[in-house]
Amino acid sequence: MSLSLFLDEALGAGRASDDTVSALRALAVAAIEIAGLVQRNGISADLGEEIGGTNSDGDSQKALDVRAEELITHHLSTSGAAFLLSEEQDDPVPLAGDGSVIVAVDPLDGSSNISVNVTIGTIFSILPAGPMLQPGRNQLAAGFFTYGPQTTLILAFAEGGCQCFVLDPDQGEFLTMGGPVSIPEQTSEFAINAAYSNHWFPPVRAWMDGVLEGKSGPYKQSYRMRWVGSLVADAWRIFQRGGVFLYPGDDRPGNGQGRLRLVYEASPMAFLAERAGAIATDGSGSILDIEPDSLHQRVPLIFGSAVELRRLMELHRH
Ligand code: AHG
Ligand code: MN
Ligand code: MN
Numbered sequence: 001m002s003l004s005l006f007l008d009e010a011l012g013a014g015r016a017s018d019d020t021v022s023a024l025r026a027l028a029v030a031a032i033e034i035a036g037l038v039q040r041n042g043i044s045a046d047l048g049e050e051i052g053g054t055n056s057d058g059d060s061q062k063a064l065d066v067r068a069e070e071l072i073t074h075h076l077s078t079s080g081a082a083f084l085l086s087e088e089q090d091d092p093v094p095l096a097g098d099g100s101v102i103v104a105v106d107p108l109d110g111s112s113n114i115s116v117n118v119t120i121g122t123i124f125s126i127l128p129a130g131p132m133l134q135p136g137r138n139q140l141a142a143g144f145f146t147y148g149p150q151t152t153l154i155l156a157f158a159e160g161g162c163q164c165f166v167l168d169p170d171q172g173e174f175l176t177m178g179g180p181v182s183i184p185e186q187t188s189e190f191a192i193n194a195a196y197s198n199h200w201f202p203p204v205r206a207w208m209d210g211v212l213e214g215k216s217g218p219y220k221q222s223y224r225m226r227w228v229g230s231l232v233a234d235a236w237r238i239f240q241r242g243g244v245f246l247y248p249g250d251d252r253p254g255n256g257q258g259r260l261r262l263v264y265e266a267s268p269m270a271f272l273a274e275r276a277g278a279i280a281t282d283g284s285g286s287i288l289d290i291e292p293d294s295l296h297q298r299v300p301l302i303f304g305s306a307v308e309l310r311r312l313m314e315l316h317r318h
Contacts, residue, residue: 001175008021019080026072026078026079030068034108038114056087056089065111072122073093082099085132086105101126109230109232110230121231121236127139133293137288139268143155146233148233183239184241184242189241191244203315243305244309261299263296270303281312
């Protein structure tokens, strides 16, 4: 089934409003254009080139960070979205004015992978118009696109499961990939940047010690590790076959709350994870219950297969 028909059905069934659906259609058009740019990287432009600016968090901006955001803003400005909250903007950007939804985006996740032909993506969260900063629990819809060997989309509404789509390059349309996805409770695969292990706090360190002991350790199994360096790519894998993703806080200066941002990275990921039967936490509670204090605030993000997540949460309680 095409994304277009899927959205028509969600609208008809009352699972999504007109403005939510029109924002999703605009995001899909922007994503197809971003995927086209990515495929031409190095041919028509160097999209991984540093362009001299920095974003809200002090990260140096790449050409594609800016181009992706321009495309998203352009397409959303004729949709039912009132404001855009973006990693690349200090403050909310007014769009149509009277729309009933706010869209939060990480226009281009995985910037460090642009120039090395590794999967990158766009993360989005749709919230009801009202306060700019709302807990993730309020999300009307959320999802992310990946630009890799295939261009894909995973999407969920407040009601129902997570649905995956793949872009058919011949039709220029996203098509459903099977039925709703769920993240299996058990896994033997985890994703963390182990280079920071000497900086981790005790709960993550204790869990990892147990994991690395393999079959003879407390969890009585061996594990595999993966770390792409693009949240979207690690997350896509976890939504397909299970796993655990961790970007915890650590004791590096400025990293007490990890690196990922609550509003447009962790919150949409947590929304998808819960809809897929998994857990997403900062260590103490659900990511979705956190009231943001600022647009770019960071949060420790741990999500994925429930068995490992329960162990991690238990370790955080002590
Ligand atoms: P962004 O490109 O939007 O700044 O996000 C990059 C994030 C995330 O995608 C990834 O999981 C993480 O940064 C990687 O961080 P490390 O380089 O510290 O591993
Ligand atoms: Mn990101
Ligand atoms: Mn980004």
